[in-house]
Amino acid sequence: MTGRDGMVESLIYTKPVSLTERATHYCPGCTHGISHRLVAEVIDEMGRRETTIGVAPVGCSVFAYDYFNMDFAEAAHGRAPAMATGLKRVSPDRLVFTYQGDGDLASIGAAEILHAAGRGENITVIFINNAIYGMTGGQMAPTTLPGQKTTSTPSGRDIEMHGFPLKMCEILSQMDGAAYIVRRSLHDVAHIRKAKKAIRQAFEVQEQGIGFSMVELLSSCPTNWGISAQEALTWVEEHMVPAFPLGDYKVHASINAGKKG
Amino acid sequence: MGKELLKGNIAFAEAAIRAGCEAYFGYPITPQTEALEHMSRRMPELGRVFLQAESEIAAINMVYGAACAGVRVMTSSSSPGVSLMMEGLSYIAGSEVPVVLVNIMRGGPGLGNIAPSQGDYNQIVKGGGHGDYKPIVLAPATIQELIDLTFEAFDLAEKYRTIVVVLADGSIGQMMEPAELPPMQPVRAFDGRPEWALTGAVDRTPNVVSSIYIDPVEEEIFNLKLVEKQKQIEAEQVRSHKLWMDDAEIAVIAFGTAGRIAQTAVRDARSQGLNVGLLRPISLYPYPYDSVREVAEQVQRILVVEMNGGQMLDDVRLAVEGRVGVDFYGRMGGVVPLPDEVYEQIQKTYAQRANGR
Ligand SMILES: Cc1ncc(C[n+]2csc(CCOP(=O)(O)OP(=O)(O)O)c2C)c(N)n1
Numbered sequence A: 001m002t003g004r005d006g007m008v009e010s011l012i013y014t015k016p017v018s019l020t021e022r023a024t025h026y027c028p029g030c031t032h033g034i035s036h037r038l039v040a041e042v043i044d045e046m047g048r049r050e051t052t053i054g055v056a057p058v059g060c061s062v063f064a065y066d067y068f069n070m071d072f073a074e075a076a077h078g079r080a081p082a083m084a085t086g087l088k089r090v091s092p093d094r095l096v097f098t099y100q101g102d103g104d105l106a107s108i109g110a111a112e113i114l115h116a117a118g119r120g121e122n123i124t125v126i127f128i129n130n131a132i133y134g135m136t137g138g139q140m141a142p143t144t145l146p147g148q149k150t151t152s153t154p155s156g157r158d159i160e161m162h163g164f165p166l167k168m169c170e171i172l173s174q175m176d177g178a179a180y181i182v183r184r185s186l187h188d189v190a191h192i193r194k195a196k197k198a199i200r201q202a203f204e205v206q207e208q209g210i211g212f213s214m215v216e217l218l219s220s221c222p223t224n225w226g227i228s229a230q231e232a233l234t235w236v237e238e239h240m241v242p243a244f245p246l247g248d249y250k251v252h253a254s255i256n257a258g259k260k261g
Numbered sequence B: 001m002g003k004e005l006l007k008g009n010i011a012f013a014e015a016a017i018r019a020g021c022e023a024y025f026g027y028p029i030t031p032q033t034e035a036l037e038h039m040s041r042r043m044p045e046l047g048r049v050f051l052q053a054e055s056e057i058a059a060i061n062m063v064y065g066a067a068c069a070g071v072r073v074m075t076s077s078s079s080p081g082v083s084l085m086m087e088g089l090s091y092i093a094g095s096e097v098p099v100v101l102v103n104i105m106r107g108g109p110g111l112g113n114i115a116p117s118q119g120d121y122n123q124i125v126k127g128g129g130h131g132d133y134k135p136i137v138l139a140p141a142t143i144q145e146l147i148d149l150t151f152e153a154f155d156l157a158e159k160y161r162t163i164v165v166v167l168a169d170g171s172i173g174q175m176m177e178p179a180e181l182p183p184m185q186p187v188r189a190f191d192g193r194p195e196w197a198l199t200g201a202v203d204r205t206p207n208v209v210s211s212i213y214i215d216p217v218e219e220e221i222f223n224l225k226l227v228e229k230q231k232q233i234e235a236e237q238v239r240s241h242k243l244w245m246d247d248a249e250i251a252v253i254a255f256g257t258a259g260r261i262a263q264t265a266v267r268d269a270r271s272q273g274l275n276v277g278l279l280r281p282i283s284l285y286p287y288p289y290d291s292v293r294e295v296a297e298q299v300q301r302i303l304v305v306e307m308n309g310g311q312m313l314d315d316v317r318l319a320v321e322g323r324v325g326v327d328f329y330g331r332m333g334g335v336v337p338l339p340d341e342v343y344e345q346i347q348k349t350y351a352q353r354a355n356g357r
């Protein structure tokens, strides 16, 4: 910005007001931190910090309420969409969002997410797909890729034994109640920018009362994948993106086409 | 207002509405479904929230969410459904939000049947979900009591920030009786929601509702806080009903429907000249240990009657502490004892009264 005396200052980094000052407990190179920041920036930009209520999952992001500077609930494993439903139904003018991992959302909480989408529950879901159970130490998730080694698929996910990964955007986009269902990735800056646009769109869908919105974010877990932070981002790009194609799976007709993420 | 002929399930649902219940989430299950159906009609008509959830798991977590927002909220179910709610109830206990649950018990275990039972006593009264907690548990024996206890449950839940369970059985849910409903209370205004509630952090620091204390020492401090609260509840909320105890040589102890059936049998026994009294616990947690103790100090023998295999019996024995002999008569699996059967048991206990323990 240009000051009055003509000096040029440029502020290149500030912490969103929607994040607290606390340092996160996430591993180095984990994309949970990026997702938090994107959500916080969007809520700041929409001026909704004081009128947003978040619901944290059980998983690595169980302490999300320590990092988001807003009212927060901590749900039982997989039940965040039901809890968010209760919150939203009695506080319809508040923005309510859940933040959930893939074990939380696609495995133990599969019924709750399916029915929240089916009802067209006017909530926003931030879905972190890192193809693994992070918090419990790297077991198979419903999103683990065929052949992917985890601590509970030590010789790689055998589709004969464990079947195939669940593709939640593809599944939820079939629901009439779903208004905005998209998949983005966090593996590089360009994709992170697109992810932020989608998150903004998702919250706007809720603000306008159009229905259920979910942004799936392909994310990294360098710790449990057993590779470096940089390698993990490459792994997202090379292995996850082909298995979980990026794109807009459902965009309700009443969503302004020009603003599509 | 005056009395009207009311079916139990409709009566407690309407009592909850009159108590200012703002949201109901539930899932159909016999023998309590009429409550859900009543709510589906009445709540929208009053501009309040009704939602049929996809399961009892979802229902209790919706209740949890709405309770976090500081509104009066409830669910109702029957035994198998309440089993599914145990996870959520534990989280609710672990985060101290007020919730009301009505359990219209049926025969079990497993899918069991839809007949009246008291088989969930241990599950509900001793906590049920994981961890150290106890909900307030109130056991009505009439439709009027069902109404009054459900109405009051909301105040108690908020006063102590706890779960309150109204524990009844299929016969109370299904039967019709003349009873009077309380006057309508309005729902709380948004601005009137409690200061701990998740309402959006407008001009205040954010509120968090969570049941996680990762440091065991902090978790223990929280547990101790619950224990303190339980002590307060135990001091303030014990309820029981004593009948014909003045001249009693033996006493029958029974709760809910079993208490009501026992009352008929005790009355019949008295008309035959047997000096029998009745103690009917109304609060199952906090349990009326002192009243049982007083009874045990007075009478020569006690008969416990339940519609289960002897679950409250343990609590009676805890209070009796071996002072007198305790007999038990129970019917299980949804079989309701007839007053005549209980009368026969009373005769046996009466005949044994001088025989000590
Ligand atoms: C009912 C229940 N079952 C299991 C667990 C153990 N558990 C905690 S987190 C977790 C998996 C989390 O994985 P995910 O949702 O993918 O999130 P991430 O940790 O990868 O971010 C499991 C199984 C639990 N807390 N509760």
Ligand code: SF4
Pocket (backbone or CB within 6 Å): A025, A026, A027, A029, A030, A031, A032, A060, A130, A134, A135, A220, A221, A222, A223, A224
């Ligand atoms: S275990 Fe994985 S998901 Fe969890 S914080 Fe570490 S890198 Fe992130």
